[in-house]
Amino acid sequence: MATQGDSIEQAPDPARLALRGLRVLEIGTGPALAYTGKLFADFGAEVVKVEALGADAWERMPPLLDGPEPRSALWAWLHTNKRSVTADPAQDAAWLQQLAQTCDVVLDARALDEGLAVLERPIAGAQPVPVEIVFTWFGEDGPYSHYAGSEAVCRALSGAVFNSGPVEGPPHMPHELQAGIAAGLVAFSAAVAAWTGRADGSRRYVLSVHEAVFGTVEMEAGMVQDGRHAPRLGVNRFCGTHPTGIYATAQGWIGIFTHTLAQWGALCEAIGRPELAQDPRYANGAERMARADEIDAMLRAALLTRTAQAWFEELGARKHPTVLVPTMAELLAQDVHRGRHAFVPVTAGAARCEGPTVPLRLGAAGPLRGGAAPTRGADDAHYRGAGLLRMPTRAAGTAQRLPLAGITIVDLTMGWAGPLAARTAADLGAEVIKVESAVYPDWWRGANFTEEFYRERLYEKNSNFNLMNRNKRGITLDLARAEGRQLLLQLVAQADAVIENYSAEVLPKLGLDDAALRAVNERLVMVSMPAFGIGNAWSDTRAYGGTLEQATGLPLYTGHADGPPAMTSYAYGDPVGGLNAGAALLLALHVQRETGRGMQLNLSQVEAMLPMAAPFVLAQSVHGAVPPRTGNSHPLHAPHGCWRCAGPDDWIVVSVRDDGQWQALCSVLDRPDLASDAGLAQAQGRLAQQGRLDTAMAAWAAARGADAAMQQLQQAGVSAGVVRSIPRLMDDPHLHARGFWQRLERAHVGAYLSGSTPFRADGRPLPIRQVAPTLGEHTAQVLGERLGLTAAQLDALEQQGITGRSARPRTGRAAA
Incomplete structure (x- = not known):
C-alpha cells in the first residue's frame, strides 16, 4: 500500500531501493555507458564495471581530485556505488562470458572503442541474459555504421550543433558529457522497461548514440515540416521569439524568456516602458526578433539598474518566465536545491567532493545520496571466485511483445517535456491515454486562438504535437467541470500511473492533487514535474525549456571564450526533463509491479538539467572555481x-x-x-x-x-x-537507409515524417502502432470500453461540452 511517506521527502532506504537485487555488467568506456550504469548503481543494483588494463580516457577528464595518482572527479561521479574488476578481453573472454551469465542486465559498449566487429563476440553467450543493451555510435547498419565516432561527432551529425552560436559561426559545441547523459537516459529507460517485462522473455536492444542525441532537438524536425524552422539567428536567439537571453544586472545574471504578448507586456511594465507593451512594432515574437538588437540594447541598460535577485522577484511576481543564472558557487549554495539534496558527496579514495544527485526522485526507493567510486580491480577476487556462483533470473526465450504491454497511464501533460516522458512509456508498449480539453487543448497544438485556428482546425496541424504523441490514444474531458473530473477519477482508478506537467497550482485548484487521485487508487504512480519541484519557494516559477537551462548556470560556461554566456538551444530543458521524467516513470512502475506500492514523484526539471552541468559543479567543489570558457576546444583531445x-x-x-x-x-x-x-x-x-x-x-x-x-x-x-x-x-542518407524516418499518414495533415526510437530489437525500430490522436479521437472508445458508458451517455457528454472532437473558444463554457 502507498503511504504518505512515499515521496521525495523520504530518505532512501537501502532495503527498499528500486533496483536492489539486480546484478548488472558494465563493459566498455564512455559517458553514455557510465551514466547508464550509474543510474542502476545509485538505485541499488550491483553494478560490476569491467576495467581494461589500460586506463579509461575519462579517468583523466578534468577536474582532477588530489592524490598520489590524480583521478577525474567526473569519472568518480559517474561510477559511484559500483564494483570494479579488471580484465584483458583477449585473455579473459571465457571468464567474462561466465561472469555475464551471472548477471540480469548486460551493458555492452565495447563497439564504441573497438568497432562493430566486436559484437560478433557476444558477452552474454549462447544463453542470453534477460536484458542486454548494446551501445553503438550509429547503429548496426547504414552508411555511418562503421564510422569512427565520438560524442561531439554524434552531436554534430544529429542536428544538435548547427543552430547554436553566432550567425557567422563557428557553432557552439558543449561538453561531451551532455551527449553521453542523453544517450544514457535512453539506454536506462529501455533496460528498465525490458526488466519490467522480463516474464515475457529476454530482450536485446541496440542503441544508436547518434539517434539518441537527436532527441534533444527533435522539436526542430516538426518546425521544418511546418515551414517554421529558422537558420542560426545568433547567440541566445532561437525560434523567432525574443527576448530570450541572459543579461548582466547590478549584481549577477538574469535569464528571461519572453514568449507571449502578455509576458512582453509584463517585462515592459517592469522596466518602466509600459508604452511598448501595446506598440505594434513588438506585437509578436517575429516582430520582436526583427528588432532584437534594439530590444537587447534597451534591456542591457534597464537591467543594470537592479540586482538579479530583485529582477527575479519583480518579474516572477508578474508571471514572467525569469530565473537567476547562477555561477557554480551560487548554484551550490541555493536553498531550493540544498533543501532537495540536489548535491551529494562523491568519494574516491581519500578525496571527497560534491556532485549532482541522480534527479529521478523515488523517495525510499532511491536514489542513494552520493557514494564512493571503486578503486581499480577492488573486486577481482570476489568475481573470479564466489561471485561466479550467483544464479540470475532466467528468461524463457525471446520476448514476442513490447515490455510494458498491459500497463495503463493517464497522460495529463502538454508541450514537449511531459508528452515526451509519456511517449517513452507508450513506445515501449504501455497504453497511454492522453487527456485534453476541447476548450484548452495541448498548447503544442497551438496557442494563437484566432478564428482561423478553429475554422481551419490548425490545432490538428502542428507537427510537434504529432511527433510527441505517437502511440497514444486521445480523449477530451473538461476538468473545470465536475462531470469531467469524475470521469477522470474513474479512469485513474483503473490506471497504473498518472503524469502531469501543469503549473504547480493547477491540479490542487481542481481538486485533483495527489491525495485526491490516491483516494481512488492507492497503488497509483503519480508523476509531477514543475521547474523547481513541488513544495518550495520557487515552485510557482514560470518556465520554458530555455528557462530551465538558464537556471542551471550552464550558459555561463558555454560558448566561445570571447562571447557572451550562451544557451545551447531554444528549449534544452524540455527534452532533458522529458527523458528524466520518462526514466523515473518507468522505474516507479517497476517498483509498483514488484511491491504493489504506489508513489508520488516530485521531479524538478531544473534538477534534471544539473547532471549536464556536472563538470562545472565538480570543478567548483574540487577547486573552488571553474575555469573560464574555452569555446570548442577539448580538455583531453586535439585537434x-x-x-x-x-x-x-x-x-x-x-x-x-x-x-x-x-x-x-x-x-x-x-x-x-x-x-x-x-x-x-x-x-x-x-x-x-x-x-x-x-x-x-x-x-x-x-x-x-x-x-x-x-x-x-x-x-x-x-x-x-x-x-x-x-x-x-531529414534527408540524411544514413538515417534514411536505416529507416529512422518513418512516413506516416494522419487526418488533417496527410503524410509526415516521424523519427523512431533510438534503440532497436532485431534490427528494427520499435513499432509506431498509432499516429498522434486527433482531438478527442478515442473518447467514445476509451470511455465505452473502460467505464462502460453507453452511446446515449457519450452523446450527452458531447452535447453538454464535457467532451468534444473540435476545439472551441473558452467563452460560454458552463460553470463547474
Whole structure:
C-alpha cells in the first residue's frame, strides 16, 4: 500500500531501493555507458564495471581530485556505488562470458572503442541474459555504421550543433558529457522497461548514440515540416521569439524568456516602458526578433539598474518566465536545491567532493545520496571466485511483445517535456491515454486562438504535437467541470500511473492533487514535474525549456571564450526533463509491479538539467572555481573543434581521439611536417599548440565540401562529422537507409515524417502502432470500453461540452 511517506521527502532506504537485487555488467568506456550504469548503481543494483588494463580516457577528464595518482572527479561521479574488476578481453573472454551469465542486465559498449566487429563476440553467450543493451555510435547498419565516432561527432551529425552560436559561426559545441547523459537516459529507460517485462522473455536492444542525441532537438524536425524552422539567428536567439537571453544586472545574471504578448507586456511594465507593451512594432515574437538588437540594447541598460535577485522577484511576481543564472558557487549554495539534496558527496579514495544527485526522485526507493567510486580491480577476487556462483533470473526465450504491454497511464501533460516522458512509456508498449480539453487543448497544438485556428482546425496541424504523441490514444474531458473530473477519477482508478506537467497550482485548484487521485487508487504512480519541484519557494516559477537551462548556470560556461554566456538551444530543458521524467516513470512502475506500492514523484526539471552541468559543479567543489570558457576546444583531445568548409554555412566537427588518429589526420592533411614533429606526437603536446593546429585544419577544411571532408577523414579512421542542419538531417542518407524516418499518414495533415526510437530489437525500430490522436479521437472508445458508458451517455457528454472532437473558444463554457 502507498503511504504518505512515499515521496521525495523520504530518505532512501537501502532495503527498499528500486533496483536492489539486480546484478548488472558494465563493459566498455564512455559517458553514455557510465551514466547508464550509474543510474542502476545509485538505485541499488550491483553494478560490476569491467576495467581494461589500460586506463579509461575519462579517468583523466578534468577536474582532477588530489592524490598520489590524480583521478577525474567526473569519472568518480559517474561510477559511484559500483564494483570494479579488471580484465584483458583477449585473455579473459571465457571468464567474462561466465561472469555475464551471472548477471540480469548486460551493458555492452565495447563497439564504441573497438568497432562493430566486436559484437560478433557476444558477452552474454549462447544463453542470453534477460536484458542486454548494446551501445553503438550509429547503429548496426547504414552508411555511418562503421564510422569512427565520438560524442561531439554524434552531436554534430544529429542536428544538435548547427543552430547554436553566432550567425557567422563557428557553432557552439558543449561538453561531451551532455551527449553521453542523453544517450544514457535512453539506454536506462529501455533496460528498465525490458526488466519490467522480463516474464515475457529476454530482450536485446541496440542503441544508436547518434539517434539518441537527436532527441534533444527533435522539436526542430516538426518546425521544418511546418515551414517554421529558422537558420542560426545568433547567440541566445532561437525560434523567432525574443527576448530570450541572459543579461548582466547590478549584481549577477538574469535569464528571461519572453514568449507571449502578455509576458512582453509584463517585462515592459517592469522596466518602466509600459508604452511598448501595446506598440505594434513588438506585437509578436517575429516582430520582436526583427528588432532584437534594439530590444537587447534597451534591456542591457534597464537591467543594470537592479540586482538579479530583485529582477527575479519583480518579474516572477508578474508571471514572467525569469530565473537567476547562477555561477557554480551560487548554484551550490541555493536553498531550493540544498533543501532537495540536489548535491551529494562523491568519494574516491581519500578525496571527497560534491556532485549532482541522480534527479529521478523515488523517495525510499532511491536514489542513494552520493557514494564512493571503486578503486581499480577492488573486486577481482570476489568475481573470479564466489561471485561466479550467483544464479540470475532466467528468461524463457525471446520476448514476442513490447515490455510494458498491459500497463495503463493517464497522460495529463502538454508541450514537449511531459508528452515526451509519456511517449517513452507508450513506445515501449504501455497504453497511454492522453487527456485534453476541447476548450484548452495541448498548447503544442497551438496557442494563437484566432478564428482561423478553429475554422481551419490548425490545432490538428502542428507537427510537434504529432511527433510527441505517437502511440497514444486521445480523449477530451473538461476538468473545470465536475462531470469531467469524475470521469477522470474513474479512469485513474483503473490506471497504473498518472503524469502531469501543469503549473504547480493547477491540479490542487481542481481538486485533483495527489491525495485526491490516491483516494481512488492507492497503488497509483503519480508523476509531477514543475521547474523547481513541488513544495518550495520557487515552485510557482514560470518556465520554458530555455528557462530551465538558464537556471542551471550552464550558459555561463558555454560558448566561445570571447562571447557572451550562451544557451545551447531554444528549449534544452524540455527534452532533458522529458527523458528524466520518462526514466523515473518507468522505474516507479517497476517498483509498483514488484511491491504493489504506489508513489508520488516530485521531479524538478531544473534538477534534471544539473547532471549536464556536472563538470562545472565538480570543478567548483574540487577547486573552488571553474575555469573560464574555452569555446570548442577539448580538455583531453586535439585537434578538436568545428571548422568552416567550402559550402555556405557548411561546417565539420573533427575530434582526434588518440595518437593513431593524429597520424592519420596528418596523412589526410598532407602535412608530413606535423606528423614528424615530436612535440605533437602526443595529446599533451597538441593541446599546447592548438592555435597552430586550428590554422592547419581551417585551411584544409575551407577547400572542401563538408560531406567530402567527412568521408575522406572517416576513410582514414579519424572521428569527423558534418554539422547537419535539421532540414539536411531529414534527408540524411544514413538515417534514411536505416529507416529512422518513418512516413506516416494522419487526418488533417496527410503524410509526415516521424523519427523512431533510438534503440532497436532485431534490427528494427520499435513499432509506431498509432499516429498522434486527433482531438478527442478515442473518447467514445476509451470511455465505452473502460467505464462502460453507453452511446446515449457519450452523446450527452458531447452535447453538454464535457467532451468534444473540435476545439472551441473558452467563452460560454458552463460553470463547474
